[in-house]
Amino acid sequence: MANKPNSNSRNTGSTRNFNTDTTQAHTSAGTGKSRVHATAAEHETAVMVSVPPRRQTEAQTTEYMDELAFLIETAGATATQRFVQRLEKPDIRSYVGEGKLAEIKAYVKHNSTSMVVFDDDLSPSQLRNLEAELKVKIVDRSLLILDIFALRAKSATARTQVELAQYQYLLPRLTGLWTHLDKQRGGVGMKGPGETEIETDRRIVRDRIAFLKEKLETLDKQATTRRKDRQGLIRVSLVGYTNVGKSTLMNALGKAEVFAENKLFATVDATTRKVVLNQTPFLLSDTVGFIRKLPTKLIESFKSTLDEIREADLLLHVVDISHPNFEEQIQVVNDTLLEIGAADKPILLVFNKIDQYRPDEILADDFAAEAAEAERETAARPPLAQLQATYMAKLHDPVVFVSAQTKENLDELRQLLGQRVAALHQQRYPHLAAGEYGEYEAE
């Protein structure tokens, strides 16, 4: 790939603008534009840095770095190099140790890299130190995810939610950057005005946060009223890790045309459609995907989108079975559901992308049949039938294996979902006969 001439100063400048100059911050956060993307006038390159915890395996580290590279790509840049350092814990000052930092610095300089992306959140002081040392844009995991959300958010609610999260991210980072600039300016005589500026900035950002919270409350009230109008219908929400195929499944099940693509966080806005299965109409909602280390501030500001999940009668937990880390992804989703207060919902587990699943090849001949059987049981990627049996035994519930793309087994899913919905409907609305279902217009 073609590396552009070093534009470090410009990039550093734009980072400072975002973090320190509130006018710029307003336009950057306020318009819901992606910062990585917005500054990517020329194609941007990124190096990735990770300090994995001790218990993390090599394979996991590679997997997480692949995911980070995918996030960077989704934000509009290209990941060119990976730096991994095994430490007891990340360095409090600069996240990585001195030696590694020098290595990164040399690489960034020689390869005209536009930014350094960290697979963790950085403290305001780490951010400041790294920026001073590496002299390129420093992006941490929260900022990267916020950027992607900003690119994707379409509805007024989603845009307001992202903007709120962006300002909440910005607020604690104002001080550090100003202090850093003060030092650069020489300090003497600058301290007073510097501090006043920080205070002014803080006040502007706090005011903006308060305004956005109020705006969200109003939007929230309108959404609650809209949801009340849907009474009389069972509500089903698609949940799952990002990029597992929720939107594709929504399109396949309903008649909806929902934006789906092979990028992370294709969906940031919640969409609801009316679907009829087993002669029972119900509401099916597509929602934002989850990811490991999802920034807490983002979860908080996405309250109204997540209400869709919290208020659902049934969750369709979609899993990408072709992903090497699908089991961990299931865990991340379950943990996130717990965090948002939706862990007690009935769940139907749907394994998607079976067209892409390749079980480990275990050849059995007559003599080794037993050994082959044993090996199959411990295989990382066992045959689908065995996976299904394992999960059904574990959950005491049916699980479905489908391909939303090739439509394989979708009828089985329709049948199972139809039964669950009809049963839930009976339970919730025993007196509501057919024809009396609440009318609901798709949003």
Ligand SMILES: Nc1nc2c(ncn2[C@@H]2O[C@H](COP(=O)(O)OP(=O)(O)OP(=O)(O)O)[C@@H](O)[C@H]2O)c(=O)[nH]1
């Ligand atoms: N091979 C295969 N690809 C699929 C299947 N279902 C979805 N995909 C692809 O997977 C990618 C992600 O699909 P989406 O439907 O956007 O996934 P999502 O879960 O809505 O993703 P986010 O909105 O980003 O959280 C797209 O490129 C789809 O075409 C499937 O059954 N098989």
Ligand SMILES: [Mg+2]
């Ligand atoms: Mg989607």
